[in-house]
Amino acid sequence: MEIDPFIFRLSIFILSIFIGYYVVWSVTPSLHTPLMSVTNAISSVIIVGAIIAGLAGDSESIFNTSSIFGFLAISLAAINIFGGFLVTQRMLAMYKKKKKDK
Amino acid sequence: MLSANLSAIFYLISGVLFILALRGLSSPETSRQGNFFGILGMIIAITVTFLSIGNFSTGFVVVLIFLLVGGLIGAFIAYKIPMTAMPELVAGFHSLVGLAAVFVAIAAFLNPGAFNLGSPGNIKLGSLIEMSIGAAVGAITFSGSIIAFLKLQGIMSGSPITFKGQHPLNALILISIIVLTYLLCSSQSSNLFWILLAISFLIGFLLIIPIGGADMPVVISMLNSYSGWAAAGIGFTLENTALIITGALVGSSGAILSYIMCKGMNRSFFNVILGGFGATEQSSSSQNKEQRPVKSGNADDAAFLMKNASSVIIVPGYGMAVAQAQHALREMVDTLKKNDIKVSYAIHPVAGRMPGHMNVLLAEANVPYDEVFELEEINNDFANADVAFVIGANDVTNPVAKTDPQSPIYGMPVLDVEKCKSVLFVKRSLSPGYAGIDNDLFYKENTLMLFADAKKMTEDITKNL
Numbered sequence: 001m002e003i004d005p006f007i008f009r010l011s012i013f014i015l016s017i018f019i020g021y022y023v024v025w026s027v028t029p030s031l032h033t034p035l036m037s038v039t040n041a042i043s044s045v046i047i048v049g050a051i052i053a054g055l056a057g058d059s060e061s062i063f064n065t066s067s068i069f070g071f072l073a074i075s076l077a078a079i080n081i082f083g084g085f086l087v088t089q090r091m092l093a094m095y096k097k098k099k100k101d102k
Numbered sequence: 103m104l105s106a107n108l109s110a111i112f113y114l115i116s117g118v119l120f121i122l123a124l125r126g127l128s129s130p131e132t133s134r135q136g137n138f139f140g141i142l143g144m145i146i147a148i149t150v151t152f153l154s155i156g157n158f159s160t161g162f163v164v165v166l167i168f169l170l171v172g173g174l175i176g177a178f179i180a181y182k183i184p185m186t187a188m189p190e191l192v193a194g195f196h197s198l199v200g201l202a203a204v205f206v207a208i209a210a211f212l213n214p215g216a217f218n219l220g221s222p223g224n225i226k227l228g229s230l231i232e233m234s235i236g237a238a239v240g241a242i243t244f245s246g247s248i249i250a251f252l253k254l255q256g257i258m259s260g261s262p263i264t265f266k267g268q269h270p271l272n273a274l275i276l277i278s279i280i281v282l283t284y285l286l287c288s289s290q291s292s293n294l295f296w297i298l299l300a301i302s303f304l305i306g307f308l309l310i311i312p313i314g315g316a317d318m319p320v321v322i323s324m325l326n327s328y329s330g331w332a333a334a335g336i337g338f339t340l341e342n343t344a345l346i347i348t349g350a351l352v353g354s355s356g357a358i359l360s361y362i363m364c365k366g367m368n369r370s371f372f373n374v375i376l377g378g379f380g381a382t383e384q385s386s387s388s389q390n391k392e393q394r395p396v397k398s399g400n401a402d403d404a405a406f407l408m409k410n411a412s413s414v415i416i417v418p419g420y421g422m423a424v425a426q427a428q429h430a431l432r433e434m435v436d437t438l439k440k441n442d443i444k445v446s447y448a449i450h451p452v453a454g455r456m457p458g459h460m461n462v463l464l465a466e467a468n469v470p471y472d473e474v475f476e477l478e479e480i481n482n483d484f485a486n487a488d489v490a491f492v493i494g495a496n497d498v499t500n501p502v503a504k505t506d507p508q509s510p511i512y513g514m515p516v517l518d519v520e521k522c523k524s525v526l527f528v529k530r531s532l533s534p535g536y537a538g539i540d541n542d543l544f545y546k547e548n549t550l551m552l553f554a555d556a557k558k559m560t561e562d563i564t565k566n567l
Contacts, residue, residue: 006228009338009346009493016350019121020438024355026243027127028368029451030465030475032359033188034137035127037143039352040195040420042120042140043333047169048151049217049340053209054165055157057214066213071168073205076198079179081144084195086180088137091188091462095130098470 034091040086047077104276106310106562109154110343112146117347117393119143121352124351129469131345147344155179185466186423187456188320193251200243204299207237209294210339217340223290229339230290234283236335237295238302238390243328245306250321253310254455260315268312275305289559313374316497318455319363322372326354359457366451368503368514396532398551401562404526407550410566411488413444415480417451417517418460421494421529425556435469436563442565446483446516449475449496459464481518490522493556496529500541528559 027035053070104112126136152162183191185197209224210217248371252258255339274422277299280506285292295382313321315514318469408414416435422428435445447469464474484490492499499519502509519525527549536541552559 005341006338007341009341012343013338013346013350015332016117016121017354018348020124020351020354021358023121023124023351024358027124027335028129029362030132030449030458030471030474031127031133032134032362033192033462034473035124035355036322036359036456037188037190037195037457038123038127038137038144039326039330039338039355040199041190042123042144042348043199043329043352044202044342045116045120045144045147045348046149046199046206046333046336048342048345049206049210049336050202051148051151051165052155052216052340053206053213054168055155055161056209056213062159062164064213066209066216067161067237069205069209069212071164073202073209073357074168075164075172075175076202077203078169079176080195080198081176082173083176083180083191085137085141085144086189087179087183087191088140089134090180091185091465092137094131094185094465094468095133095471096465096468097130098472 011053030095031092034088037084037088041081041088044077044080047081050074050077059085088097103155104156106148106154109150113342113344114151114347116143116147116150116344119146120344120348120351130486132491134495143344153219158282177294182302185462186426189459190251190463192456193247193254193322195323196322197247197251197328199329200240200245200247201327202334203240203329203336204237204244206336207233208299208483210341211237211292211540219339224404225290227519229285230501231283231334232338234286234295234298235330236339237299238279238283239328240332240337241275241299241302242309243305243325245303245312245331246321246328247306247325249307250318250325253315254318260318262314263311263480268308272305272308275301275308279305309375312376316452317367317374317450317453319457319459320360320367320371322456323359323363324375325356327353328352329359330356356360365451366515371518382485394545396551397549399526400552400554401554401559402566403550404552405525405558405563405566406491406516408438408443408491409441409561411443411523412481413446413487414438414491415484415487415494415519415522416445416447417490417492417499418447418464419493419495419498420455420459421496421556423454423463423494425494426554427493427557427560430557430560430564432464432467432469434560434567437564437567445473446480448477448480448484449474450477450513450517452496453495477515477517481559484518485521488523490519490525492519492525492527492529493560494528495543496534497539499543500539502539502542505542511539518547520546523548526552528552528554530555 123140330352337345
């Protein structure tokens with residue numbers, strides 16, 4: 001009997017949870033706020049699904065109920081992607097080390 | 103047009119880049135590079151999606167327009183937002199991820215053909231289950247984050263809203279979500295899909311309203327986790343590795359942060375979620391306590407104490423963020439350092455309204471991060487320090503947590519501020535903190551209360567130094 005491809009995706013999912021567990025425990029507590037903003041940005045990779053939905057309109061009209069939801073989701077996810085990465089960048093740029101004493 | 107196998111490989115690469123993005127945050131030096139990996143992963147994922155669809159007609163232009171509009175709004179917000187408003191921003195962003203997940207699920211439900219999931223009314227069973235889970239969790243994330251946002255902004259009162267039968271009602275709704283998902287999968291009825299979405303939005307609101315303002319660090323982390331699980335659910339529907347990996351990463355990241363926050367308050371996760379902590383009944387009981395003598399002083403006294411100290415530990419809290427006192431504080435510290443006084447900062451895990459909130463504010467005020475310490479790193483140093491300067495923190499310094507088993511915060515890890523030779527406590531009044539309990543520290547021999555706005559007091563001290 002063949003293995004359902006779902007099982008492979010489930011394996012990726014479970015292993016990624018473990019990767020996430022170990023990677024996040026190694027994040028220094030002082031960077032927990034940037035951690036939240038960057039996880040925000042990367043979870044917006046959901047834009048991939050929004051793009052598929054947006055481009056699924058038929059040849060006569062690119063707008064149908066499904067594609068309109070897709071377009072809206074693209075904008076929402078884009079706010080998060082740009083906003084999330086840029087605000088993380090802005091925060092990380094502020095973390096400076098003590099200047100060496102002369 | 104990109105082959106399905108090739109695009110799957112690229113999605114895997116972008117998933118790995120997201121892992122590296124989080125890995126980079128293990129230290130401030132590598133963090134900027136990590137953020138770059140994250141951006142790269144996102145660019146790869148989006149480009150591959152366009153190439154694998156291979157449709158560059160008018161639809162493509164419309165997609166780009168929506169992408170740019172969103173991007174511009176996001177970039178504008180990212181540059182304008184003050185660092186003190188970071189908790190609100192993150193809550194707002196969570197709500198957007200949740201809503202985007204809901205919209206993608208709706209689009210997939212209405213036009214399953216576009217996603218290779220079958221035809222309307224005849225969607226593959228597995229995909230329908232995944233889609234419903236993604237949509238329900240997304241809807242909960244959305245409405246929950248909206249409430250969190252309103253509470254953090256102060257538009258909605260931060261005090262817990264509780265009513266009779268709240269928990270049975272929530273339990274009932276959660277059960278009906280499961281039943282509805284089951285019915286939806288057996289009937290494929292679109293009406294059930296809309297009802298499922300509606301009650302998921304509702305439960306999101308109901309779950310967050312009983313949780314008080316100072317429990318927001320837990321709530322935000324929890325919603326962070328939910329947004330990850332929603333993304334993973336959609337990732338299964340779309341059979342997209344990048345989304346599955348990311349969803350799992352974000353989901354476990356949020357869960358770990360919630361755990362750390364709960365531990366910082368010595369409360370169980372369920373205790374926080376069920377809410378009602380610090381509700382009005384507790385604060386009223388503190389009013390009939392007898393008046394105890396406190397020593398209060400002014401900026402001059404504080405400056406005198408600090409000038410004669412050789413080491414000072416600063417304990418910032420949410421009040422510092424509210425008063426926007428971080429820059430004034432840095433200036434005060436600069437003056438102290440000029441007088442050869444050793445200064446360090448002590449941060450409690452739940453100081454502020456989100457994990458790491460104080461660290462970002464201090465970084466914004468140009469405080470080097472190697473002067474800022476976590477509770478475990480610095481707690482032993484209080485005994486050897488001359489002055490502890492508590493600015494905007496309260497419950498996290500309360501010695502009652504160590505001495506009185508009756509206290510609601512008993513067992514919570516606290517900063518051993520009272521071990522310092524003298525304690526300066528900046529506060530507007532003697533009112534109890536969020537937990538509704540009196541802080542014994544106010545009445546200690548070696549405590550000097552400075553009743554004033556945090557920012558103004560800090561500036562006055564600097565003038566007197």
